[in-house]
Amino acid sequence: ICGTVSNVTTYSERQYLQEPEDAYSVTATDALGNETLSYFKADGSPYRAEGATYPTATALDANGNRSELRTWRDETGQPDITRWHYDQASGLVTNKVYADGKGPVYTYTSDGRIASCTWARGATAAYAYTDTADGSVQAVNYSGTTPDITNRYDLAGRLVAVDDGAGTRTLSYNVKGQLTAETNSLAALSRVYDSLGRDTGYDLSLPGFSTEVFSVRYGYDGAGRLSLVTSALNGTSNTFEHSFVDGTALVTGMTNSAGLCWSRTYEPARNLIAAVSNFWNASSISSFSYENDALGRRTLRVDAAPALSATNVFAYNQRSEVTNAAMAAASYSYDYDDIGNRKVSSVDAVASSYTANSLNQYTSISGGLACSPEYDLDGNMTWDGKFSHTWDGENRRIRSEPGETVTNGSVMVENIYDYQNRRFKKVVSQLSGRGTGYPLDPSQPGTWSAIETRLFVWDGWNIAAEIIIDTLACSTNIHYYTWGLDLSGAIQGAGGVGGLLADTKVSASATDTYYPCYDGNGNVTEYLDDTGTVRSHYEYSAFGELTTQAGDLADTFTHRFSTKPFEVETGISKYQHRDYIPTLGRWASRDPLEELGGPHLAVFCENDPLNQIDALGEEVINLTSLGPNGGTVNVTLEGLSLCEIGKKGVVKIAFVFYTHWNVNNFSMTNDGAIVVDGKRLDVTRKEAYDAKLKRKMYTYSATTTIDGEECPASVDKSVDIFISWTKTDANHPNPGTHMIIASW
Template structure:
């Protein structure tokens, strides 16, 4: 069986081996481990139906099953997992997703979250109703667009009736204005003061108000300073290799944090090191060092680098993303489960129609975390510890130190 070797640390630390068995010309899954125990860390298997569509994904402990609408090439009807079932409803005549319902199935079957959408003639979503036990109250979101399809207003209303919304919630009413090329000119978030933007001839933001910020960029257009405290450095392939919250790299002080990143030959981020300023030692000290392993561009395992070797932190099981394939949409909406190796607890994400994580359910079907987002990913409500789960908005890994998402 062919395998691919990925050395995560210099000798004498053990390497990890990633191998891919196949079935009848299709991907049969993969194993992750060491030479003496190839599936020590993770063993994933895929099966297919008679039409060649992905039918099940399993890691040996849990199995996820896909069901498809009759007389379609690959339109999902439901995804069934150990703790919940996600079901999908579409608009007649086109594949516009109108309802995503996430039901807890371990105990009494109940709706954890449900998202109901409507569309205009151009296929743009005009409103969405959020309801289910995860929400404090059912709510309606309504979007307005300009003639270029850009969101100019996003309003939230309490109640589930889009035809009779009542008064909007002032604190969650957003507005946007753009120039002729799509750069923001102004934005307003809830009751906060209007924010304005200054853009240069390269379409880079050079000034922002409320709060005041003056971002800077290098000659390739990469942001080198966000204007509010974080400085960034990039390699020749325009990948971030450093982020720090202090200006003079030679003179850190109390509260200083520095992140450094390493990439493999494909440009995937395979290492993240976090340093913090130690006041008694008067120097930056490493507080964590993470290693990342991928199947394609999907993160499947994280390890913490220790003096004694690598300590397994978490594994991630993936299935179909929003594209209907394994990674056609970059994994968005495709994460099936997260295993915390330190506690052996497994968590199952649920999604809205955009592939944003709505909840994480534990093995009993209880809600471990819940997230609600604005139109552009700002978290407007959440439950659970904010740093417990790395994948949230757009199913992308979030660095909690900078709040930046890693899109690869």
């Protein structure tokens, strides 16, 4: 598989094994000589991988279902085993059992829809469905205090109302089935479309907090690329214009009407960012220049700003995990076990040692980051060394409170979520009135009082507005966020990473707009006011730890590392689906996609956040494959040996497409194809709703025959897989692929 002449991955011919019968191995050697050895059974199903990857072994039951996954923290030691149990009649998963012998239990309706999920800690969710043909989710009833969800649909099967933890929301559609209005207890958002049915923006009002309407409009160039974004509030407008590499959708820059512009250049033969520069008119604000190795990994970054420059050097192991980062005057190093858990990390001369259990959870950390993390039975971190965390029936963090030493002035964070797992409300409370003798003297426990409440209004997966109620200052401020093309080249294709254009703050006395600057990873490095003055400056470690913060407003901005909300109270980066702890370099809970996201359920960006981003907290995007994440997806597999062992030479090729959206009510018409050496095959498509993952799933399969009576040992083929779609439900105006899984 080739990117450039210098970046070639070569595949060996099949090496047949003595056992299992007709099994074989293939060795892939990358451009730096790192070898990954993959083992396949006679039918082509993979069952083991080792070398320059996390070592895994998979077992299948008699029906071809995965029954066992083995991983190794030490490849010379004993494996950690995850098992799946199935209902024999239906083939549906009834139990998942992790290495500690615990896991969720599922039941199903007579027609194969999930009826209930019981988590290992006892929390339950029960599902009810409409009696229509598609069987949309009508209600989800949770045990405990997790708010239930009730959905209502019109006669066309469109979602028109939802009752959830955020209250009641209603949705309206036009005659084409496009979402035109969405209202909830906070906001009313009305959408606009052009004559071609393209999304051209929205109007947002916050009736209980403002009489103004915040308007956003999108414009398209002659090539159909979204190139122009305009925002307007209280008679003041801003325009943001994107530029592109000729003939492509690769974004090369953005210029706004206030004076900010940034440029992005790429390597000549690869879609790899070579440099990013931020300017205010003709004055340089910051710039980042990159050098990439043959695998596309960043080995050098040179930062430049007025009166400031820094050289950063990076190194990796054979699995492309970051092992060393010399960043300005600081030096970081990391050592991992065979499945990606840290064994040792160090910052300058301060080292930390980690102990991981069979669930790949850190149970003890000594040295600079000394703590003993704790978890519930479903893998949610309940103690991180500073805060105790409480989780609800959807494994969402609903409370973080200080742990061992709680004194007056300590703060607690509480979160409420909507039906799509988006945080709708955040409340920060402060302790006062606690007696010095507590808890031995229980008469003076003190009182937790709310000092700040933040309310979030969402446009898909981007926050459109944030209402901040400051109880101590007796003030209410509103932040309106304007979004453009993120690192994917689309709006929300990369979960908004690198896509925030402006933060407009409305207070009782003024309206001020601030503009973010970025590095090549979509991390916010500065915010500028409308005079071009730097009001905040941020620097991060390789894993997103905030290492430098400057500027009089640095504490006030929400979006920072990876353009995600930063929780100043806990140090957590709040992704849309999960919480990330930068100091530990891992997620606080398991991957909602389970093993579809990889064998390690808590590792962050495969320990390579210099070259990968996570869009929503469950999907890794490699920065070597930047491009638009909407419309059409193409996957080309060159030089693969497509051949089953046997006389007929019949090859089955299949891939799975998961929708991006965490709801059942997303329908679309699409077209998937499999092309072998230019010949389009007849494709069978199967549509289903994956209730566990909460997204639509489309499976495509096809067969082809190798010429000749006998199937030769190796036949090189070019396989092109692609899928395109047209929205029929505009609940989410910017759909994108979540994941494509190909097998052959």
